[in-house]
Amino acid sequence: MLRRRHREIPELNTTSTADISFMLLVFFLVTSSMDTDKGMGRKLSPQEEQQQEQRDINRSNVLQVRIDGDDLLYCDDRQVTARELQQQVESFVASRQGDRYVIAVEADRHASYNGYFEMQNAVVAAYHRLRDRMARRLYGHYFNQCTPEEREAVMARYPQRISEGMASQQSTVEKGGGV
Numbered sequence: 001m002l003r004r005r006h007r008e009i010p011e012l013n014t015t016s017t018a019d020i021s022f023m024l025l026v027f028f029l030v031t032s033s034m035d036t037d038k039g040m041g042r043k044l045s046p047q048e049e050q051q052q053e054q055r056d057i058n059r060s061n062v063l064q065v066r067i068d069g070d071d072l073l074y075c076d077d078r079q080v081t082a083r084e085l086q087q088q089v090e091s092f093v094a095s096r097q098g099d100r101y102v103i104a105v106e107a108d109r110h111a112s113y114n115g116y117f118e119m120q121n122a123v124v125a126a127y128h129r130l131r132d133r134m135a136r137r138l139y140g141h142y143f144n145q146c147t148p149e150e151r152e153a154v155m156a157r158y159p160q161r162i163s164e165g166m167a168s169q170q171s172t173v174e175k176g177g178g179v
Contacts (some may be wrong), residue, residue, distance in 0.1 A: 049170045055166040061101040063092045067119050070109030089126035093158055123162065131160045 040080050065085065066074040073080050075088045089103060103123060129141070131154050135143040139150050146154065 006074045058100075061096060061150045063089065063101070063103045064104045064106070065089075065103060065119065065123065067108060067111045067115055070120075071109040071112055071115030073115075073119055075120075082118050082167075085119065086122040089123050090130055091132055093126065101161055105162055107164075124160075127158060127160055131155070134158065 023119070064074075064076050066072070066077075072084060073085050075085050080088065092103070105119070105123070107119075131143040134154050134157060135141060135146050136148065138154070139146060143151065143154060
C-alpha cells in the first residue's frame with residue numbers, strides 16, 4: 001500500500017508587499033493627470049470700495065441680461081441667442097464712454113450651469129473682441145500680446161462692469177413655479 005506523503009507548501013514571503021503596493025500607488029498618482037475644473041475669473045472689489053456710496057447710473061447705461069429657468073437668454077427683455085447676446089454686448093459697450101455703464105446679469109435659480117456659463121462666455125467674448133480690436137488698432141497686435149501698460153490702456157477704455165444677481169422670485173412665481 002502506498003502511503004501518501006504529506007507535502008508542506010512553502011509560505012510566500014510577503015514582508016515587502018506593502019512597500020511595493022505603496023510604491024505603485026505613488027507611481028500612478030505622480031504619472032496620472034487629473035482634470036482640474038476651471039472657474040470664471042472675476043475681480044471682486046475691495047471691502048473699502050464696497051462701503052462707498054453707490055453711484056447713480058442712468059437707465060440708458062444699463063444693459064439687462066437675464067437667463068430664465070428654461071435656459072433662455074434675454075437681453076433688455078428680448079429673447080436672444082448666445083451669439084446675438086455677444087453682439088449686443090459688444091455694441092452696447094463700444095457705444096459707451098468710460099465706466100458709466102453696467103451690464104446687469106440675472107440668473108434664475110433653476111437655470112442650468114451650462115446655460116449660465118454660456119451666457120457668461122458670450123459677455124466675456126464680447127469684451128475680448130472689443131479689446132482685441134482696440135489693441136490691433138493702437139498697437140498692431142492682439143490684446144493677449146500687449147505689454148502690461150498697453151493692457152491697462154485698453155482695459156481703461158473697455159472696463160468690465162458686470163453686476164450679477166439672482167432673478168427675482170416674482171418671475172418664478174408668475175411662471176407657475178414655487179419657492
